[in-house]
Amino acid sequence: MIPFDFEYDRPGTVGEALTVFRQLDAEQKNPMFFGGGTEIISMARMGNVKTGAVVDLKAIPECRVFEYDKDRLLIGSALTLSDLVEAKRFPLLDHTAGRVADHTMQCKITFGGNLASTIIYRETVLPLLLADAVVTVATQGGLRDYKITQIFRERLQLPRGEFIVRASIEKRWLSAPYIHVKKTKNEKVDYPLLTVACLKADDKIRMAFSGLLPYPFRDLQWENLMNDKSLSFPERAEQISALAAPHLLNNLDGSAEFRKFVLNNTLIKVLQTLKGV
Amino acid sequence: MFRIKEKSILHLNVNGEDREVVARPSDILLDTLRNQLALTGAKPGCENGDCGACTVIVDGWPIKSCLMLTAEAVGKKITTVEGLKNAPVQKAFIEKFAFQCGYCTSGFLMACHALAQKHPNPPDYVIDEWLQSNICRCTSYEEIGEAIRVVLSQKQ
Ligand SMILES: Cc1cc2nc3c(=O)[nH]c(=O)nc-3n(C[C@H](O)[C@H](O)[C@H](O)COP(=O)(O)OP(=O)(O)OC[C@H]3O[C@@H](n4cnc5c(N)ncnc54)[C@H](O)[C@@H]3O)c2cc1C
Ligand code: FES
Ligand code: FES
Numbered sequence: 001m002i003p004f005d006f007e008y009d010r011p012g013t014v015g016e017a018l019t020v021f022r023q024l025d026a027e028q029k030n031p032m033f034f035g036g037g038t039e040i041i042s043m044a045r046m047g048n049v050k051t052g053a054v055v056d057l058k059a060i061p062e063c064r065v066f067e068y069d070k071d072r073l074l075i076g077s078a079l080t081l082s083d084l085v086e087a088k089r090f091p092l093l094d095h096t097a098g099r100v101a102d103h104t105m106q107c108k109i110t111f112g113g114n115l116a117s118t119i120i121y122r123e124t125v126l127p128l129l130l131a132d133a134v135v136t137v138a139t140q141g142g143l144r145d146y147k148i149t150q151i152f153r154e155r156l157q158l159p160r161g162e163f164i165v166r167a168s169i170e171k172r173w174l175s176a177p178y179i180h181v182k183k184t185k186n187e188k189v190d191y192p193l194l195t196v197a198c199l200k201a202d203d204k205i206r207m208a209f210s211g212l213l214p215y216p217f218r219d220l221q222w223e224n225l226m227n228d229k230s231l232s233f234p235e236r237a238e239q240i241s242a243l244a245a246p247h248l249l250n251n252l253d254g255s256a257e258f259r260k261f262v263l264n265n266t267l268i269k270v271l272q273t274l275k276g277v
Numbered sequence: 278m279f280r281i282k283e284k285s286i287l288h289l290n291v292n293g294e295d296r297e298v299v300a301r302p303s304d305i306l307l308d309t310l311r312n313q314l315a316l317t318g319a320k321p322g323c324e325n326g327d328c329g330a331c332t333v334i335v336d337g338w339p340i341k342s343c344l345m346l347t348a349e350a351v352g353k354k355i356t357t358v359e360g361l362k363n364a365p366v367q368k369a370f371i372e373k374f375a376f377q378c379g380y381c382t383s384g385f386l387m388a389c390h391a392l393a394q395k396h397p398n399p400p401d402y403v404i405d406e407w408l409q410s411n412i413c414r415c416t417s418y419e420e421i422g423e424a425i426r427v428v429l430s431q432k433q
Binding site for chain 2: 002004011012016020036042044045058059080082098103107189
C-alpha cells in the first residue's frame with residue numbers, strides 16, 4: 001500500500017500532458033511523469049518518493065511509436081521493455097532490455113522510465129550512447145530533438161515539466177556486430193556488477209558500461225585503448241582496468257577489486273568475440 | 278483525458294466481468310483485487326516486484342500487481358488465477374506436484390499460462406527467462422519447469 005494520496009492523470013496527447021503537468025505544478029502538487037510506474041510505486045511505498053499527482057504517459061500515441069521513418073528507427077518512450085524484446089528490431093537494445101530486472105517486470109517497465117530512472121543503472125541508455133541516438137523531448141515550445149549526449153550526462157538532464165517522447169537510431173546501427181555482457185554477483189536476475197554493451201562499426205569497437213560507476217557511461221579514452229592495434233588483447237584490457245580502478249564502485253554487490261577483475265576478463269572476451277580490430 | 282482526483286468508483290474488467298471498485302488513485306491493483314473483489318489468489322509477498330507471488334495477466338502479459346496502480350488497470354482486461362478455470366497449466370501443476378506450500382503457485386500459474394498463450398512453442402531459454410520472474414521458497418522449480426513443458430508440448 002502507498003501510504004499517501006495522489007491524483008492520477010492519463011493524458012491522450014503530448015499537449016495535454018505538458019499542460020496538465022504545468023497546472024499541477026502551479027497547484028504545488030509536485031507532479032511526476034509516470035511510465036511503467038515500477039520505480040515510483042516501489043519508492044512511494046517505502047516513503048522515498050512523495051508526489052501529489054502522477055501524469056501517466058502510456059496513452060500518448062507519439063510515445064508508443066515503434067516504426068521506421070526513412071533511415072531511422074523510432075522507439076517510443078512508453079513502449080515496455082518486452083515490447084522492445086519481442087519486436088527484435090535493434091538486437092543490442094533487445095538484449096539490453098531483456099536483462100533489465102526480470103521478464104514480468106519487463107512487461108511493465110517502460111523504455112523512457114528506464115532512461116529517466118533515479119536508480120543508478122539505466123541500462124537501456126547504453127545502446128543509445130553507442131548508436132548516437134537522437135532523443136525527442138516534449139517541451140513547452142513543441143517537440144525538440146537532442147543528441148543523446150546533450151541530455152544524458154550520467155543521468156537524464158531535462159528541465160522540469162519536459163519528458164521524453166521517443167528516441168531514434170540510424171538504421172545502419174541495427175545490423176552492426178554487437179555484444180552485450182551482464183555480470184551479476186550471484187543470480188542471473190539482479191542489478192549489474194557490470195554491464196557492457198558494444199557495437200562495432202568502421203572496424204572500431206564502441207563500448208558503454210553500467211554498474212561500474214554510479215552512472216552509465218561511454219568513455220572515449222577507454223575506447224581508444226580498446227582499438228589500439230599496437231597492444232595485445234590482454235594489454236588493452238589491463239590498461240583500461242588500471243584507468244578504471246580508482247573510480248570503481250565498491251559496495252555489497254562487489255568490491256572495487258572484484259569489479260576490476262571482472263572488467264579485465266570481460267574486455268578480453270569482448271575483443272575475442274568481436275575479433276579485435 | 279482520464280483523470281482520478283480522489284477516492285472514486287472505478288470500472289475494472291476482471292476475469293471477463295465488468296466490476297465496480299472504490300479505489301484511491303494511489304491504490305495498487307493487488308490490494309484492490311484482494312480487498313474489494315475478494316480475489317485473494319494473487320498473493321502479497323515482497324510487494325516490491327521481486328517475488329512474483331502477486332502476478333496477474335493484464336491484456337495478455339504477466340504483470341506484478343503490487344507494482345500496478347488500480348487506476349492504470351482501467352480499460353484493460355485483467356485475469357487472476359480465479360479466472361483460469363481448469364486451464365491446462367493447472368492440471369499440469371497437479372500432475373507434476375509442482376507446489377509444496379502453494380504460496381507462490383498462483384503467481385507461477387499466471388506466468389506459465391501467459392507464456393503458453395504468447396509463445397506456444399518457445400525455446401528453452403525463453404521458458405527459463407519467464408520463470409525467473411517468480412520465486413518459490415519451497416524450491417519446486419524442477420517440477421514447475423516440468424509442468425510448463427508438459428503444457429507446451431501439448432500445444433505443439
Ligand atoms: C525488482 C527490480 C529490479 C530492477 N532491476 C534493474 C536492472 O537490472 N537494471 C536496471 O537498469 N534497472 C533495474 N531496475 C530499475 C528499473 O529499471 C526502474 O525501476 C525502471 O526502469 C523504471 O521504469 P518505469 O517505466 O517503471 O518508470 P517509472 O517508475 O514510471 O518512472 C521512473 C522515473 O522516470 C521518470 N519518467 C518516466 N517516464 C519518463 C519519460 N518518458 N520522460 C521523462 N521522465 C520519465 C519518472 O518521473 C520517474 O522519475 C529494477 C527495478 C526493480 C523494481
Ligand atoms: S508481491 Fe509483487 S512481486 Fe512480490
Ligand atoms: S510452493 Fe511454497 S513457495 Fe512455492
